[in-house]
Amino acid sequence: MTDGRKLLRRRELLRSAALGSSALVLGGCDAMNENATFRSALRGAERLNQLTHRSLADRATLAPEFALSDISPLFKTNGSLTGTSTEYLAHLQTNFADWRLRIDGMVANPMDIGLDRLRAMPARTQITRHDCVEGWSAIAQWHGTPLRLLLQQAQLSPRAKYIVFHCADNYGARPYYESIDLIDAFHPQTILAWGMNGETLPVKYGAPVRLRVERQLGYKQAKYVMRIEATDDLSKFHGGKGGYWEDIGDYEWYAGI
Amino acid sequence: MEAAPEIAQQMVKRHALSTRIWHWLNAFVAMILLMSGLMIFNAHPQLYWGDFGSREDYAWLQIDDTRTTGFVRIGSTSVETTGVLGLSLDAKENVRRVAFPGWATIPTGYDLAAARRWHFAFAWIFALGLTAFMFMSLVNGHIRKDLHVRRAEWSPRALWTDIKNHARLRFGDDNDSSHYNIMQKFSYIGVIFLLFPLLILTGITMSPAMNAAWPWLLDIFGGRQSARSLHFVAAALLTLFVVVHLIMVLLSGPINGIWSMITGRHVTKSKPEIAGDLA
Numbered sequence: 001m002t003d004g005r006k007l008l009r010r011r012e013l014l015r016s017a018a019l020g021s022s023a024l025v026l027g028g029c030d031a032m033n034e035n036a037t038f039r040s041a042l043r044g045a046e047r048l049n050q051l052t053h054r055s056l057a058d059r060a061t062l063a064p065e066f067a068l069s070d071i072s073p074l075f076k077t078n079g080s081l082t083g084t085s086t087e088y089l090a091h092l093q094t095n096f097a098d099w100r101l102r103i104d105g106m107v108a109n110p111m112d113i114g115l116d117r118l119r120a121m122p123a124r125t126q127i128t129r130h131d132c133v134e135g136w137s138a139i140a141q142w143h144g145t146p147l148r149l150l151l152q153q154a155q156l157s158p159r160a161k162y163i164v165f166h167c168a169d170n171y172g173a174r175p176y177y178e179s180i181d182l183i184d185a186f187h188p189q190t191i192l193a194w195g196m197n198g199e200t201l202p203v204k205y206g207a208p209v210r211l212r213v214e215r216q217l218g219y220k221q222a223k224y225v226m227r228i229e230a231t232d233d234l235s236k237f238h239g240g241k242g243g244y245w246e247d248i249g250d251y252e253w254y255a256g257i
Numbered sequence: 258m259e260a261a262p263e264i265a266q267q268m269v270k271r272h273a274l275s276t277r278i279w280h281w282l283n284a285f286v287a288m289i290l291l292m293s294g295l296m297i298f299n300a301h302p303q304l305y306w307g308d309f310g311s312r313e314d315y316a317w318l319q320i321d322d323t324r325t326t327g328f329v330r331i332g333s334t335s336v337e338t339t340g341v342l343g344l345s346l347d348a349k350e351n352v353r354r355v356a357f358p359g360w361a362t363i364p365t366g367y368d369l370a371a372a373r374r375w376h377f378a379f380a381w382i383f384a385l386g387l388t389a390f391m392f393m394s395l396v397n398g399h400i401r402k403d404l405h406v407r408r409a410e411w412s413p414r415a416l417w418t419d420i421k422n423h424a425r426l427r428f429g430d431d432n433d434s435s436h437y438n439i440m441q442k443f444s445y446i447g448v449i450f451l452l453f454p455l456l457i458l459t460g461i462t463m464s465p466a467m468n469a470a471w472p473w474l475l476d477i478f479g480g481r482q483s484a485r486s487l488h489f490v491a492a493a494l495l496t497l498f499v500v501v502h503l504i505m506v507l508l509s510g511p512i513n514g515i516w517s518m519i520t521g522r523h524v525t526k527s528k529p530e531i532a533g534d535l536a
Contacts, residue, residue, distance in 0.1 A: 026359070026365045029375075030364050033375075044378070046377070048381065053467065056467070056471070061469045072311070074313035129308060129465070129468075131465050135300055136303075136311035136482075137310060137482055138311050214465070216465060216466065249369070249370045252370075256464055257463070
């Protein structure tokens with residue numbers, strides 16, 4: 001009887017020793033993780049990464065594009081699978097016939113633009129890779145209006161620094177939103193996509209329009225975009241960090257990695 | 258009278274200051290990178306080959322759970338790993354359905370955003386440290402004098418002798434431990450010049466912004482998901498190196514070894530025959 005007990009006790013002892021020593025290291029790391037000064041020091045790397053990426057690539061350098069044969073057989077759906085606002089649900093009933101994209105904020109010519117007018121504008125088609133912050137990737141063909149053209153029509157103010165995308169989906173209790181700077185806003189691959197893999201953009205992928213900003217991660221690719229607002233200050237929106245996941249989960253605003 | 262016929266001891270200079278600083282900095286930084294990396298892996302505990310890969314696609318490696326058991330699957334082979342991988346208990350005995358358990362990750366609990374901040378900040382220290390160490394080792398002759406595998410060492414006989422010595426737990430010439438033995442050189446060269454650069458480059462390849470800046474990285478590694486797989490494999494190999502390295506330190510005189518990596522000086526015994534002659 002004692003052998004089994006001894007073995008058990010020894011295993012328990014080893015276990016608590018292993019847990020104890022790792023708890024010491026991890027306890028330290030967890031404590032530092034909660035420390036505001038340390039967190040902001042770590043955050044310094046985000047700025048460094050952005051500066052490095054921007055200096056290594058021209059502002060118009062394209063993200064890699066793929067062939068039709070590279071497209072993922074099944075593009076994983078993620079985040080909200082439909083818009084949730086009453087306004088959105090009403091538009092969904094009429095197949096977005098009366099839906100208008102609002103472009104306002106720091107622009108000289110605020111606009112409301114419907115799907116027909118959007119589809120009549122010059123469009124770009126690109127087969128690109130969508131990279132989730134979690135680590136997975138999926139490839140799809142996107143078709144849509146370059147954001148640059150819309151901002152030019154709306155006559156963006158020279159004082160504007162960021163473009164904010166207001167979405168129709170509440171993820172959890174809060175509305176989804178995202179923002180990008182003007183370098184990404186005027187990038188040739190930054191489009192408001194209304195087509196995917198040769199079809200009208202399906203609802204679960206963000207209909208009627210979603211943002212594609214190809215040099216950044218998935219959470220920047222806002223779905224169900226209802227309103228585009230130009231601003232010089234992100235701190236006045238929602239949690240103040242420039243995006244839903246930035247506010248909720250402390251994810252980086254610059255999502256180039 | 259003469260002193261007792263003890264084996265004469267000699268202090269020799271073994272490690273340059275740059276080597277020592279980098280060694281300890283790296284030991285610390287690599288541990289942070291490994292543990293924060295395991296937390297990042299927990300966010301999507303599957304690996305793929307090629308450009309894309311998600312829950313919808315075939316993963317060559319998966320660490321997951323069936324709600325009651327944890328398992329690791331590589332290809333079509335599955336191994337139950339309940340308690341450690343896939344499904345484990347945390348310090349408060351709560352069941353956690355995560356790939357790597359809390360004691361192996363930074364932070365302990367699931368926090369992808371925090372793990373990424375740790376990983377990307379310390380990755381800079383790692384990459385800059387490696388670059389500085391390589392530069393210093395070129396300048397101070399560490400590469401040429403200590404790591405360079407000489408022609409004689411490449412001979413099958415020398416290699417076989419070194420392998421036999423390792424099997425007998427004799428690491429090089431006891432009387433001249435100021436030099437690295439052949440296996441030691443191979444492993445250090447492999448880690449410093451292959452594994453570390455591979456870790457850095459495959460890491461960079463996962464960045465969509467860097468894919469735009471340096472698209473050739475995707476060509477080298479065969480796509481973003483391949484780079485992610487290679488990053489994980491390289492991290493596993495590095496962990497294996499650290500384990501073997503620590504065993505070697507223990508077997509080859511841990512106090513002298515650790516002391517020399519701190520102070521730079523190593524105690525070397527003069528030949529016993531000579532000591533015998535003196536007596």
